[in-house]
Amino acid sequence: MTRTADKPSAEFDDRAGALWDAIVRGDEYAAADAVAAALDEGADAETLLLDVIAPVQARVGREWAANRLTVAQEHTATAINERVIGTLAHHPAVRRAMERHRGAPRGRVAVACIDGEWHALPARILAEVLRLRGWQVDYLGAQVPTPHLIAHVHRTNPAVVALSSSIATRLPAAHAAITACQVTGTPVMVGGAAFGPGGRYASRLGADAWAPDARAAAARLAAGPLPQPPPVHRAVDDLPHLADQEYTHVTRTAPELVRRVLAELESRFPAMADYTDRQRRRTAEDIAHIVDFLGAALYVDEPDLFSGFTAWTASILVARDVPAHSLLPALDLLAERLVDHPRAVGMLARARDAVRSPLPEPTDLPPGGASDVLA
Structure with a gap:
């Protein structure tokens, strides 16, 4: 077929x-x-x-x-x-x-999802494709803590670690995992929607290779060994914009940001007065997701990541008969709380514009990317 x-x-x-x-x-x-x-x-x-x-x-x-x-x-x-x-x-x-292939495998590959990443099906499909292509595959599954991944690398000495992530909020954890693997001398291939259109965040986070799907990943591995990472990988040098501490501030104060925005939201969005307890819990979850994605966008310094997520969230709400403009007061309140953080304020302004623009068709995963099959 x-x-x-x-x-x-x-x-x-x-x-x-x-x-x-x-x-x-x-x-x-x-x-x-x-x-x-x-x-x-x-x-x-x-x-x-x-x-x-x-x-x-x-x-x-x-x-x-x-x-x-x-x-x-x-x-x-x-x-x-x-x-x-x-x-x-x-x-x-x-x-x-x-x-x-059993007597002469091409080599050994460890396939794992980033810590906190529970979309395991793409990684599982990659593992099976590589096995069919003759690789010895260690499939570690979803949500693999980085220390356990590194312990496995030391124990088994794979030729490559293939890391999968579908949700961009896991990009900081992906960066840590990539760096930790490279310190052992093991090259890293990454994939999944979290790494953005064309894998734009893969190189930013120092990955040795990116592939859009399992076929491409298998073809790249068959073409020859990935380049060996440098002996010492200094992760801080990959993302010099983090020196402004905006990412650190947003992530460390995230619970307080969510609490304060939720407390003030009803005065900006009077329809909340009629919300059920369940609707209020869902609103709190939505605000928490917004703050998480803002943190991820600050980490990779990518405004489109946040505006794309916000437009996606609006499209999901509209499909559930919740007006897109209901997001705007929360974005305004966040901007007021983060007024001393210019990168964050700029991203929030672009997100407001995205909500006011024609919305994309709802998909299962927020930008960057669809639920491509990879690793």
């Missing part, structure tokens, strides 16, 4: 449709049977991973963002897709194909 970007095959559409129908029903067995049947018929395992399972998972995210799937349905669908990948990995046809 093959598929090109401009001409999907009918076979691809049928198999993706069957998998979609099964996961929407919450029928794990039907989903697993659909993939097993495709393998029985001779379908290519990598193509199933990247052109069936991954697009179906992306559709799950889009449907949640558009408020056509509940959070529970989205979690169920994701859990089923994880089990489906397990079915594929253990299918006899796939096991036979992998046996050909």
